[in-house]
Amino acid sequence: MFVDKAKIFVKGGDGGDGLVAFRRELYVPEGGPAGGDGGKGGDVVFRVDEGLRTLMDFRYQKHFKAPRGVKGKNKTQHGANAEDLIVRVPPGTIVFDDDTGEMLADLTKQGQEVVIAKGGRGGRGNTRFKSPANTAPAIAENGEDGQERWVTLELKVMADVGLVGFPSVGKSTLLSVVSGAQPKIGAYHFTTITPNLGVVQVSDERSFVMADLPGLIEGAHTGIGLGHEFLRHVERTRIIVHVVDMSGMEGRDPYDDWVKINEELKLYNPKLAERPQIVAANKMDMPDSEENLAAFKEKIVAERPDMEVMPISSLTRKGISELLYRVADLLDTLPDPMEVAAEEARLAKEAEGVVYRFDETSDNYEFTISRDNEVFVVESESIEKLLKRTQFASYEAVMRFGRILRNAGVDAELRKRGAKDGNTIRIGDFEFEFFEGGSDAYLYEER
Structure with missing residues (x-):
C-alpha cells in the first residue's frame, strides 16, 4: 500500500x-x-x-x-x-x-x-x-x-519525469511500456490512485525515473478528486510529460484537456507553469487522431509556440523512442532542483540577517505575572526550565532556586502586584507558598 x-x-x-x-x-x-x-x-x-x-x-x-x-x-x-x-x-x-x-x-x-x-x-x-x-x-x-x-x-515522490493528464489518457500504459513498472491498467477512470515509479533505460545508456501520477480533474487545485494528494507529487518532478488523448473517444476536446490541466497546475503552484513540459499526443493509432492532432497543434502554437508536441501510441509503440530520447536530452540541460532549492534557502537565510537567540544558560530570566483569582501566575520559559532541573528534596537547592528568582526580580514584582505572606504562586505545573521575611522574600514548595 x-x-x-x-x-x-x-x-x-x-x-x-x-x-x-x-x-x-x-x-x-x-x-x-x-x-x-x-x-x-x-x-x-x-x-x-x-x-x-x-x-x-x-x-x-x-x-x-x-x-x-x-x-x-x-x-x-x-x-x-x-x-x-x-x-x-x-x-x-x-x-x-x-x-x-x-x-x-x-x-x-x-x-x-x-x-x-x-x-x-x-x-x-x-x-x-x-x-x-x-x-x-x-x-x-x-x-x-x-x-x-x-x-x-x-x-512527494522523487522522479525526474512526471506523467500528468486526465484519467484514462494512457499514462499507466505508457509507463508500463517504457519501464519495468507494472501499474494497474483498466478501461475505467482512476485506475491509478497512487503514484507508480519506473526506471526508464534509454538505449544510449542514459536512464531516468518516471512517475505515473494519478489522473487530475477540473478543480483539483481545491482538493476535488483528492487533487492535493495528487498535485503535490508533481512538484518534485524536473520535467512534466503531459499525456493527452488525441482520439477524443470520450467526447472531450484534446486542446481543452490540455488547457484545463495546465490551469490546475498553475493554480496549485505557479512555479509548475514554468516547469519544462512536453505534450505526449497519445492514442495516435485511433481513427480520428490525426485530424485532432492537426487541430490541436494549430491552437497550441497560437498560445505556446515553444511547446513541444510529440505524437505517440503506447499500443503500437510508435514515437516512444523519440519521446524518451527527447526527455533524456532535456534532462541533461536542467540543473538538479534540490541543489537549486538548497541555494535559494541559503540566500534567503542570508537575507534575513543575524538571528539573536536567548541564551538559556544566562541569568536573563524574562517573565510575566498575572492573576488567576487568588493565585499569582508566573510565566517564563526559562524559569520553568530552571524549576524542572531543581531537586527540591535538597534544602540547598530550594534556597538556590529562591535566590535566583529574587535576583531576577520575581519577588519584587510579586510584592508590587500585592502578593502577601501565604499567597499561592504558580509556576508551570508547580505551586508554591509565598513568605516574606524582612526585606527578602522566599518561595517554598507547598506541602
Missing part, C-alpha cells in the same frame, strides 16, 4: 540527573564534592533511506522516544550520553511541525540526516556548584526534558 502522509509523535530523551556525592576515602579528611554530571538524552534523528518508498511504517508505529541519559556517578564520573534514535524515512519526505505548520526539514538525498527532537542536557552534579563560599555543596540538577512535538510527514 502506498502511504504518502502520516502524523507521528517524537520526543528527545531526557537528560540524566546530576549526583550529590562526596569523597569518602581513607586518609582524605573532609573529602570534597564528587558528584558527576548526568549524560545528555538522545536526539530523534530522521535519516533518508532509498530502500523506502512510502510512509507505510508510520501507520503502525506513531510514537518515537529517544533513550534517557545516564545519571551522574560518584568520583566525579559523568553519566554516559544516550544514543540517538534513528528514524528511517523515504527520499522526498517533508517534515512539518503539526502545531505551527513550520517546515522542519526537506529530506531528499540518501543518508541525509536532520535532528527533529533534541535530547535534554544532563543535570550538573554537586562538583559544579563548589565555590569558595560553599566548598561542600549538596546541590545537583535534574536532567533537562527532551524536546517533544507532533510532526506531520508528507511524501
Whole structure:
C-alpha cells in the first residue's frame, strides 16, 4: 500500500540527573564534592533511506522516544550520553511541525540526516556548584526534558519525469511500456490512485525515473478528486510529460484537456507553469487522431509556440523512442532542483540577517505575572526550565532556586502586584507558598 502522509509523535530523551556525592576515602579528611554530571538524552534523528518508498511504517508505529541519559556517578564520573534514535524515512519526505505548520526539514538525498527532537542536557552534579563560599555543596540538577512535538510527514515522490493528464489518457500504459513498472491498467477512470515509479533505460545508456501520477480533474487545485494528494507529487518532478488523448473517444476536446490541466497546475503552484513540459499526443493509432492532432497543434502554437508536441501510441509503440530520447536530452540541460532549492534557502537565510537567540544558560530570566483569582501566575520559559532541573528534596537547592528568582526580580514584582505572606504562586505545573521575611522574600514548595 502506498502511504504518502502520516502524523507521528517524537520526543528527545531526557537528560540524566546530576549526583550529590562526596569523597569518602581513607586518609582524605573532609573529602570534597564528587558528584558527576548526568549524560545528555538522545536526539530523534530522521535519516533518508532509498530502500523506502512510502510512509507505510508510520501507520503502525506513531510514537518515537529517544533513550534517557545516564545519571551522574560518584568520583566525579559523568553519566554516559544516550544514543540517538534513528528514524528511517523515504527520499522526498517533508517534515512539518503539526502545531505551527513550520517546515522542519526537506529530506531528499540518501543518508541525509536532520535532528527533529533534541535530547535534554544532563543535570550538573554537586562538583559544579563548589565555590569558595560553599566548598561542600549538596546541590545537583535534574536532567533537562527532551524536546517533544507532533510532526506531520508528507511524501512527494522523487522522479525526474512526471506523467500528468486526465484519467484514462494512457499514462499507466505508457509507463508500463517504457519501464519495468507494472501499474494497474483498466478501461475505467482512476485506475491509478497512487503514484507508480519506473526506471526508464534509454538505449544510449542514459536512464531516468518516471512517475505515473494519478489522473487530475477540473478543480483539483481545491482538493476535488483528492487533487492535493495528487498535485503535490508533481512538484518534485524536473520535467512534466503531459499525456493527452488525441482520439477524443470520450467526447472531450484534446486542446481543452490540455488547457484545463495546465490551469490546475498553475493554480496549485505557479512555479509548475514554468516547469519544462512536453505534450505526449497519445492514442495516435485511433481513427480520428490525426485530424485532432492537426487541430490541436494549430491552437497550441497560437498560445505556446515553444511547446513541444510529440505524437505517440503506447499500443503500437510508435514515437516512444523519440519521446524518451527527447526527455533524456532535456534532462541533461536542467540543473538538479534540490541543489537549486538548497541555494535559494541559503540566500534567503542570508537575507534575513543575524538571528539573536536567548541564551538559556544566562541569568536573563524574562517573565510575566498575572492573576488567576487568588493565585499569582508566573510565566517564563526559562524559569520553568530552571524549576524542572531543581531537586527540591535538597534544602540547598530550594534556597538556590529562591535566590535566583529574587535576583531576577520575581519577588519584587510579586510584592508590587500585592502578593502577601501565604499567597499561592504558580509556576508551570508547580505551586508554591509565598513568605516574606524582612526585606527578602522566599518561595517554598507547598506541602
